[in-house]
Structure formats: C-alpha cells, structure tokens
Amino acid sequence: MTQRDLSDRQRKMLEYIQSFVQENNYPPTIREIGEACDISSTSVVNYNLEKLVKAGLIVRDEKISRGIQLPHRIETLRIPTLGSIFATHHIPVPDSANMSSGEAITITSDLLGRNAKVSDLFALEVKGDSMIDAMVNDGDIVVLKPAQTANNGDMVAAMVNGNNGIELTLKHFYRETDGRVRLQPANPTMRPLYLNAENVQIQGKVVLVVRQLPG
Amino acid sequence: MTQRDLSDRQRKMLEYIQSFVQENNYPPTIREIGEACDISSTSVVNYNLEKLVKAGLIVRDEKISRGIQLPHRIETLRIPTLGSIFATHHIPVPDSANMSSGEAITITSDLLGRNAKVSDLFALEVKGDSMIDAMVNDGDIVVLKPAQTANNGDMVAAMVNGNNGIELTLKHFYRETDGRVRLQPANPTMRPLYLNAENVQIQGKVVLVVRQLPG
DNA sequence: ATTTTATGCGAACACTCGTTCCAAGTCAAG
DNA sequence: CTTGACTTGGAACGAGTGTTCGCATAAAAT
Numbered sequence: 001m002t003q004r005d006l007s008d009r010q011r012k013m014l015e016y017i018q019s020f021v022q023e024n025n026y027p028p029t030i031r032e033i034g035e036a037c038d039i040s041s042t043s044v045v046n047y048n049l050e051k052l053v054k055a056g057l058i059v060r061d062e063k064i065s066r067g068i069q070l071p072h073r074i075e076t077l078r079i080p081t082l083g084s085i086f087a088t089h090h091i092p093v094p095d096s097a098n099m100s101s102g103e104a105i106t107i108t109s110d111l112l113g114r115n116a117k118v119s120d121l122f123a124l125e126v127k128g129d130s131m132i133d134a135m136v137n138d139g140d141i142v143v144l145k146p147a148q149t150a151n152n153g154d155m156v157a158a159m160v161n162g163n164n165g166i167e168l169t170l171k172h173f174y175r176e177t178d179g180r181v182r183l184q185p186a187n188p189t190m191r192p193l194y195l196n197a198e199n200v201q202i203q204g205k206v207v208l209v210v211r212q213l214p215g
Numbered sequence: 216m217t218q219r220d221l222s223d224r225q226r227k228m229l230e231y232i233q234s235f236v237q238e239n240n241y242p243p244t245i246r247e248i249g250e251a252c253d254i255s256s257t258s259v260v261n262y263n264l265e266k267l268v269k270a271g272l273i274v275r276d277e278k279i280s281r282g283i284q285l286p287h288r289i290e291t292l293r294i295p296t297l298g299s300i301f302a303t304h305h306i307p308v309p310d311s312a313n314m315s316s317g318e319a320i321t322i323t324s325d326l327l328g329r330n331a332k333v334s335d336l337f338a339l340e341v342k343g344d345s346m347i348d349a350m351v352n353d354g355d356i357v358v359l360k361p362a363q364t365a366n367n368g369d370m371v372a373a374m375v376n377g378n379n380g381i382e383l384t385l386k387h388f389y390r391e392t393d394g395r396v397r398l399q400p401a402n403p404t405m406r407p408l409y410l411n412a413e414n415v416q417i418q419g420k421v422v423l424v425v426r427q428l429p430g
Numbered sequence: 431a432t433t434t435t436a437t438g439c440g441a442a443c444a445c446t447c448g449t450t451c452c453a454a455g456t457c458a459a460g
Numbered sequence: 461c462t463t464g465a466c467t468t469g470g471a472a473c474g475a476g477t478g479t480t481c482g483c484a485t486a487a488a489a490t
Contacts, residue, residue: 111425135350137350208425208427210425
C-alpha cells in the first residue's frame, strides 16, 4: 500500500485532516471526518484511517481523542539571535539559558537542509553594509552552525585580529599552502585578507542567509 | 489580568501545554494537564484555564476535546515554487491547483513580516548567477508577492522585452521622470537598463530571499 | 467579626469519541 | 455461480472528556 493507490474517499479524508489541522491547530475526531466526507459510520472512517496509517500518511495514537498526527511534518526550530555581526566581543556559546531568554527567530527545518538536526545553531543580524562583499546586506539574518574549523570556500563568521584590532567579520574561508588563512570577499573587486592562523578564530559556518525586503 | 500576574500553577500549566503540543502535535486534555501539574480535580484545571483565556494566553473551543489553542503562534506557510527565474515564459498565476500539485517550500510567517498574511505568494528558484548584481545568487530562493506595479527601489521580477527578446529578470525598479523605467542592478559597476514602460511587465515584488549554504 | 474574593477539591452528569461487532454490498478471481 | 477479499453501513459499548455544582480553605476587604 503506497500513496499511489488510495481510494477517492481516503484522499478526501487526508485532505480534510490536513485542512482541519491547518485551521484549528488540533486534529479532527473520527466523527468530524465522517461528517465532512459524507461517511455515516464511524467504523468506515476508522477503517480508512487504518489504511492511511498503513500507507504511512498519518500516525494515530490509540484510544486518544483526536489522536491523529501528520508525519513528515516540517518542524519549526527556534534559533537564538545572539547579537549582531558588528559586535567586537566574543560570541557567547549558545546554551539553554540563551535559548529561553534572548531573542530568537523561528524557521522551518526545510530551509536548513541537512543542518536541520543541528541543535546549537545560532543567528546573527548583520548590521551595516560592510558585509556586502559576501552577498550579505544590512539587515540580513545569518544562521550559523558552531565550528572551530572550516573547509575551503565556506562562509564563516570569524574573529580576526587585524589592523583595526579584533573584529568579527563574515568572509569566505581558504587555507593557503603556506599555512596562512585567506579571507576572501565575494566581490572580486575587493582584495582578500591574508592572516596568520592564530589571528583567525572561527566562530561558525553560515548555513543560511535570510533577507527580508520591504516589498 | 495580564501575563505578569499568573500563579505558579497557571505558569506551569501553560508551559506544559506548550511542550505537549510541541511533542504530540495536538493539545492535552484537562485531565492530562491536571496529572502533569499535580492537580487532582478537573474543575481546578478548568478554573485556571479560564484564567489563561482571560489573560489571552490560550484560546479554547468550548465542549471540544483537546480544544486548546496557543494564539500568536508562528504559522507555517506553504508557498508554491512556480519555476526558476530563468524561465522565459510567463509565470502562471498561482491558484489552488498549483498549490497542491507542484513543488513548494514551507516557511514560517515570522520571516515574512507584514507580508505573512498575503495568501498568493509564490517562490522562484534563481538559476545561474546572472542575478548576482542584485545580491541574489545561484540557487537562492526568492519569495514574491504578486504585483503589477512597484515603488521606486523595490526589487521586482519582471518580464522585459529587451535586446535578447523577452526574458524574466530580477532587478531594482525605478520610474524615471520621462516615463521610462529603469531597472537598476545592485552592483554599482553594472549599468542600469532603461526601457519603455510597455516593455516591462512586473510579475511581483520580492519580499524574501533565502540562501542555503552547504555549511 | 463578617463579607468578599480567589483558589482548591471531589463528585456527578452528560456528551464526546474511539473501538468493536455484525450484516451487507461490490467486484474480481477461480 | 461461488468464493473470498475489500469496502461500507449501522449499532452498541465503554472509556474519555468537558462541564457543573456544592463545599472547603485562605487571604483580603469592609
């Protein structure tokens, strides 16, 4: 039994369940499904619900009212916003304390791809347009995965000890053959930054960039 | 009654409801709340639930099992992906048919700001790096709000009838004093495109840009 | 001291709701 | 035609569940 061979009735039931959950934030009862799908008997609803379970399209909690769940659901994740990328101080390590107290954004797991399961993601708001060279603009939100190292080409947030003192910046990361680190702006007209490895402390890899426009 | 002056018991109940919903995708019953919060009587649970309703922290559907909803919840929105920005054909108007059949991405309403309530948003995947001048890269997903007109500075997807025939492009929109339209790349080193208004057909305004990085 | 208000407990009621059983209809295979 | 699997319908049972009522306790107000 796959998704392919469903009866019209079962398809209609599934659609109703989905729309009901969307509308009410809780699942429908067997009788509500029956009424909506023109099924007079609860046993028939129950029968077809079991078919949907076998097809893997729903999950049921036995003996529990409204115990229908839609699996493969896209989860929402709360990601703490630890600060802005302009901060010159060290980014605090995210923990449960930060999670509950500070600001946060909520995003759906489908946007994170294979990083959806990473538990200690954190977000930074980009202040100012100094990061425009990395295709990241003022007001953008970047979601990062904590990391101490990076692969060539990764976009990283790093504390760099450069000419202007310590600052947090967003650049593409490359390890040169001479052991130094090259922080490459995305804009080809801007020159890369060459630094000794000890002057670059990687805070995390950027896994997502979100830009909200006034539209 | 505001959120401030809740009893410990009421706070505990609210926390339990939130975690229960997160876990089970459906709300708890009065008795489940009572058991979790060490309340022996269902009437006490009911009593305190009414307090939470007065405080605006929950919504209840009367006489319905598990009829508790958490308001101000961040909703997830399904946005149909109608194609890529490289398409040279007209973007079909989104309707319910597209919604259910085609591909789609799901995002949280908090990312959309005041556009969260717009019902006919659609998404396009950016193919190729020709849009890099608008701070949008290959593989990015742009979410658009349907529009026939735009304000100066808006980022729009538009069909332009230019030198290379009709094509769909992503640019910043400006209306010149002489009635013509200027499509301005974000990159200052690239020259704007001046066109007569009849050769520019706006498809929609970009309200969100999402970029997923391999990280 | 008395009343009022807020909160809590237990019990009972009525309706909701999942479950189960039996009968019947449909339809393709043998 | 007969068989058997699949599907549907109707009914009833029992547990789940929201609601309501009376009463008790404590604290604040009068």
